[in-house]
Amino acid sequence: MAQETVFTPDVKFVRELQKAGADTLKKCYQCATCSVVCPLAPDDKPFPRKEMLMAQWGLKDELLKSSDIWLCHNCNDCSKYCPRGAKPGDVLSILRKAVIQENAFPKFMGKIVGDPNNIWQALLIPVVLFLVILGVTGHLHIPEGPVVFSKFVPVPVIDGVFVPLSLLAVGMFAISMSRFWKNMAEASGMQPKAEFMPSLVETLKEIMTHSKFRKCDENKDRSVSHVLVFYGFIGLGITTAWAVFNLYILHWELPYAIDEHALSIFGGSAVVAWAYKIIFKLFANASAIMLLAGGTLVIMNRLKERSVETTTSSFDWLFAAIVLLVGLTGFLAQVMRVTGFPPVLAYSTYFIHLVLVFYIIVYLPYSKLAHFVYRTAAITYTKMLKRDVEM
Known part of the structure; x- marks a missing residue:
């Protein structure tokens, strides 16, 4: 029997991302163009396709603990080639800001x-x-x-x-x-x-x-x-x-x-x-x-x-x-x-x-x-x- 994985979407987190500037993330339809054109994405779990999906689902904990969003240098190659105008580069930028706020002390x-x-x-x-x-x-x-x-x-x-x-x-x-x-x-x-x-x-x-x-x-x-x-x-x-x-x-x-x-x-x-x-x-x-x-x-x-x-x-x-x-x-x-x-x-x-x-x-x-x-x-x-x- 396949192992079940339970995700708990955070709708509030999605709205916070959209309000902060990631208002285009819902346009992503997972074509993977962003990951293909990115010259920095590693072959193992390339970004930013998976981050766009996780952001759409509101997987806050998974995103804010990920190291991958920091491998992006925000050159926006992915946003330029995105056929849907989902702007994955901008979404990752907003996610990095969210990580700083989440880990901030105080x-x-x-x-x-x-x-x-x-x-x-x-x-x-x-x-x-x-x-x-x-x-x-x-x-x-x-x-x-x-x-x-x-x-x-x-x-x-x-x-x-x-x-x-x-x-x-x-x-x-x-x-x-x-x-x-x-x-x-x-x-x-x-x-x-x-x-x-x-x-x-x-x-x-x-x-x-x-x-x-x-x-x-x-x-x-x-x-x-x-x-x-x-x-x-x-x-x-x-x-x-x-x-x-x-x-x-x-x-x-x-x-x-x-x-x-x-x-x-x-x-x-x-x-x-x-x-x-x-x-x-x-x-x-x-x-x-x-x-x-x-x-x-x-x-x-x-x-x-x-x-x-x-x-x-x-x-x-x-x-x-x-x-x-x-x-x-x-x-x-x-x-x-x-x-x-x-x-x-x-x-x-x-x-x-x-x-x-x-x-x-x-x-x-x-x-x-x-x-x-x-x-x-x-x-x-x-x-x-x-x-x-x-x-």
Whole structure:
């Protein structure tokens, strides 16, 4: 006698997916065109055909525990070739958002950050926090004289906010990822055939080179924007660590004046001090320009996709806008500082920049930026199972 398998459809989950942007999933009639044209789908249980069927049936538990939805790089080749306009690429994108919210710790933060309708709440938290801290420390005013951002928001204030909250975010993210990993293991029902570290190293090589992203035929330009944003973020992360080194190791504060202290750091050589400062500034600005260019291309690609009847969820739009604004406000704040803009404009831009940086860093476990970690974990786990194929 054949073994019975009992599924419990979640109609509410289907409606939530449709409301979030996967309103076309019911158009799918299982022709498998999406799985055939996808250059990334593994031969063993290829996606996204099965995910479309599971979404139609409302199989929430099965979908949100699956690693396969993270193997998709959302190039939308499948949506371009779908004869019914079911847009499987967009459906998988919505499913990934649902996974982040499902695993979020605490859960309410996933709802606040993950729902673009709550953006005002997410931004209000850092605005109020910074205003209160500035008021308590006596810095809730526009400083007189040349624009020096540390006079407005002292470095100890920035460190006192970002360091503990970043560590808290890392802890919250660790809990979320442990849940996600446990769910993947439960859903696969398989024993890993490879070790974790070799699988992780191989995964990171793929991600750093974007080798599989470039396999997508219809949207090769998307890989360019993704690379720019990705390495722009990495560059700005290095810049931040470098600035911390300058401040706490060299005891050299922005805007890095070439004074007696600077000369003492570099053995009395003004040439070396200037060279060091210029290299730092060039690296920082190059990273910011990459982020700006990548963010602009992301939005341009989203607009182009609209013209060919693919849907970009508001979750994706929000992240693209935040990325662009982080780069733009940071760049403008620097320009305003060195070109003599009215201090009120320079300091206001810098304040907005800090609020947006707060959003990017502290809310990382709940925003689309979390995709990097979730996708890394999913691809690593798939490699441990020896399920992925070389493309």
